[in-house]
Amino acid sequence: MEHKASSNFIKNIINEDLKSGKVDHIITRFPPEPNGYLHIGHAKSIILNFELADEFKGKTHLRFDDTNPVKEDTEYVESIKEDVTWLGYKWDELFFASDYFEEMYNRAVLLIKKGKAYVCDSTAEEIRKMRGSLIEVGQKSPYRDRSVEENLELFERMRQGEFEDGQKVLRAKIDMDSPNINMRDPVLYRIAHATHHNTGDKWCIYPMYDFAHPLEDAIEGITHSICTLEFEDHRPLYDWVIRECEMEQVPHQYEFARLNITNTVMSKRKLKQLVDEHVVDGWDDPRMPTISGLRRKGYTPEAIRSFAREIGVAKADSVVDSKMLEFFIREDLKLKAPRTMGVLEPLKVVITNYPADQVEMLEAEINSENPEMGTRQIPFSREIYIEQDDFMENPPAKYFRLFPGNEVRLKNAYFIKCNDIVKDEAGKVIELHCTYDPETKSGTGFTGRKVKGTIHWVEASQAVSAEFRQYEPLILDQEEDDDTSFLEHINPNSLEIVQGFVEANIKDSKPQDKFQFFRHGYFNVDPLSLKQGKLIFNRIVSLKSSFQLNK
RNA sequence: UCCGGGAUUGUGUAGUGGUAGCACGUGUGACUCUGAAUCACAUAGCCUAGGUUCGAAUCCUAGUCCCGGAGCCA
Numbered sequence: 305m306e307h308k309a310s311s312n313f314i315k316n317i318i319n320e321d322l323k324s325g326k327v328d329h330i331i332t333r334f335p336p337e338p339n340g341y342l343h344i345g346h347a348k349s350i351i352l353n354f355e356l357a358d359e360f361k362g363k364t365h366l367r368f369d370d371t372n373p374v375k376e377d378t379e380y381v382e383s384i385k386e387d388v389t390w391l392g393y394k395w396d397e398l399f400f401a402s403d404y405f406e407e408m409y410n411r412a413v414l415l416i417k418k419g420k421a422y423v424c425d426s427t428a429e430e431i432r433k434m435r436g437s438l439i440e441v442g443q444k445s446p447y448r449d450r451s452v453e454e455n456l457e458l459f460e461r462m463r464q465g466e467f468e469d470g471q472k473v474l475r476a477k478i479d480m481d482s483p484n485i486n487m488r489d490p491v492l493y494r495i496a497h498a499t500h501h502n503t504g505d506k507w508c509i510y511p512m513y514d515f516a517h518p519l520e521d522a523i524e525g526i527t528h529s530i531c532t533l534e535f536e537d538h539r540p541l542y543d544w545v546i547r548e549c550e551m552e553q554v555p556h557q558y559e560f561a562r563l564n565i566t567n568t569v570m571s572k573r574k575l576k577q578l579v580d581e582h583v584v585d586g587w588d589d590p591r592m593p594t595i596s597g598l599r600r601k602g603y604t605p606e607a608i609r610s611f612a613r614e615i616g617v618a619k620a621d622s623v624v625d626s627k628m629l630e631f632f633i634r635e636d637l638k639l640k641a642p643r644t645m646g647v648l649e650p651l652k653v654v655i656t657n658y659p660a661d662q663v664e665m666l667e668a669e670i671n672s673e674n675p676e677m678g679t680r681q682i683p684f685s686r687e688i689y690i691e692q693d694d695f696m697e698n699p700p701a702k703y704f705r706l707f708p709g710n711e712v713r714l715k716n717a718y719f720i721k722c723n724d725i726v727k728d729e730a731g732k733v734i735e736l737h738c739t740y741d742p743e744t745k746s747g748t749g750f751t752g753r754k755v756k757g758t759i760h761w762v763e764a765s766q767a768v769s770a771e772f773r774q775y776e777p778l779i780l781d782q783e784e785d786d787d788t789s790f791l792e793h794i795n796p797n798s799l800e801i802v803q804g805f806v807e808a809n810i811k812d813s814k815p816q817d818k819f820q821f822f823r824h825g826y827f828n829v830d831p832l833s834l835k836q837g838k839l840i841f842n843r844i845v846s847l848k849s850s851f852q853l854n855k
Numbered sequence: 856u857c858c859g860g861g862a863u864u865g866u867g868u869a870g871u872g873g874u875a876g877c878a879c880g881u882g883u884g885a886c887u888c889u890g891a892a893u894c895a896c897a898u899a900g901c902c903u904a905g906g907u908u909c910g911a912a913u914c915c916u917a918g919u920c921c922c923g924g925a926g927c928c929a
Contacts, residue, residue, distance in 0.1 A: 310869055310877075337929055372928065428927050437925055439857045473927055483858040485925050494927035513929050537859055537924050559860085561922095566866085572929095614878055616868045618861090621922055625866045628879050638892075645889095673892070704890065713888055746888065758888045823889045851890040 312617040330362035338380035340572035351612040366395035373500035387595040423458040442480035522551035567777035602828025602844035607633040646821035650689035668716040687764035704757035719744040767805035770839040
């Protein structure tokens with residue numbers, strides 16, 4: 305079912321590393337910062353890291369890169385673990401960057417002793433100014449040549465909490481003339497009197513990403529440290545830290561292009577904004593590209609994994625068509641989901657020549673493409689509901705559904721022919737009177753005549769009320785990716801809620817159960833279903849359709 | 856302007872000197888008790904210009920265009 309992904313440049317590198325003897329095993333890692341929920345872009349990275357390890361018989365660590373207490377929270381730690389697990393992966397080891405704070409501190413002391421780091425009293429503003437620009441070199445800090453002894457003492461006092469936030473930082477002493485701004489004496493440690501979700505108030509100095517991350521990788525023996533493109537410029541610093549801190553293990557960093565999908569925002573910052581400003585109901589709103597949102601919408605881990613394999617891994621920026629994602633969930637659910645009938649916008653039909661007191665049971669396949677799923681019994685009687693869209697009083701040419709005088713098949717039941725229309729005062733069609741032909745019963749092999757259309761229906765007396773939530777892309781097409789105004793491209797019709805009916809035999813469905821409603825698409829039972837005491841179905845994805853009313 | 860990357864059908868990706876392939880999408884037809892699915896066919900590509908070579912997407916040279924980089928964020 306799930307086929308192996310084709311090659312990619314990282315896989316090629318690993319193959320070469322193994323062949324050349326540069327490494328004899330591989331260890332990868334997924335290193336999220338616990339400051340938000342995971343989205344499908346993270347899924348790409350998770351799948352890449354775990355499957356690379358699988359393929360080469362290596363290991364993968366889950367490591368929380370929790371070096372900034374002001375943004376992080378255990379809520380996020382828990383959701384991240386849940387999402388990785390749900391995607392189908394088991395980390396070989398679970399770590400927190402904060403577990404290494406003591407070791408990192410000691411490595412910083414080593415740097416100071418080697419004359420490779422110094423305590424700088426400049427303000428953030430001063431440091432920024434003296435860093436120079438993309439085309440101008442930087443200026444050396446006046447504190448750059450402090451003695452090792454003084455630096456050691458000051459750094460120790462930073463740790464002891466003798467200074468306020470922002471009063472001092474520890475900086476690497478590298479090269480203020482470097483064309484790579486990351487090498488112009490980057491900050492290694494800052495002071496933050498903040499409570500850390502893991503270490504509490506033990507520390508008031510915290511290592512910066514550029515210092516912490518390479519050490520984390522080296523400590524854990526990561527062989528291939530895979531990150532996104534924006535860290536490419538940091539690689540020389542990554543290597544510098546590992547070398548100057550004299551780490552025994554030498555990991556290497558490789559960068560790939562992050563995932564973009566059409567009509568989808570994919571940054572934690574923007575997603576958080578959607579949540580904070582109540583544009584959506586939360587991180588798990590089915591319109592969100594978060595793992596939890598996709599899960600609630602009804603996506604399966606298998607579909608997400610297949611998608612990730614198919615889109616590949618490369619260094620060129622790209623935007624994947626969201627139709628690709630939709631293809632994989634349809635593909636996955638095709639044989640798994642029971643197929644049943646649901647009428648989303650009901651129109652009552654009275655079958656005038658059917659006995660008023662009779663209810664008969666009809667047999668129907670649960671999934672015609674997967675006969676192993678068996679059959680079910682569905683009731684049929686004088687009154688049923690059909691879809692409003694399946695009737696037109698004055699249809700255009702090539703309309704195969706019901707209209708006055710036309711005959712269609714009711715899926716799994718009989719041919720019916722429309723004879724009369726009942727309207728309300730406003731002229732709206734509220735009921736149809738039809739007749740059925742007993743000879744056309746499904747399964748009898750009737751071939752007397754053919755109809756062009758087959759429509760779905762639900763028997764009225766036993767129909768179960770249900771709510772259907774139909775989703776459209778949250779974000780409309782946007783010319784340029786103008787960071788500031790993505791909120792202006794919110795689709796006002798991203799959610800449409802309708803009340804209809806489903807077959808009685810699925811009335812006891814549980815949250816996350818998935819069905820195909822004939823001719824509509826795949827739906828997932830929302831977790832809210834239980835709480836609200838009624839069935840709520842989220843549309844995962846519609847069925848493809850070539851039918852256009854106005855052609 | 857400085858540094859680092861990138862460019863293969865509409866989209867995503869493979870190909871690393873020897874017939875440019877795969878997936879999605881799109882179109883047409885067949886079939887159909889889902890206007891679905893399925894099947895068949897079609898669709899369309901190596902950024903440009905030179906060079907090396909029997910042979911170049913691949914190697915060389917020079918351009919063009921796009922992306923990222925100046926947090927005490929990651």
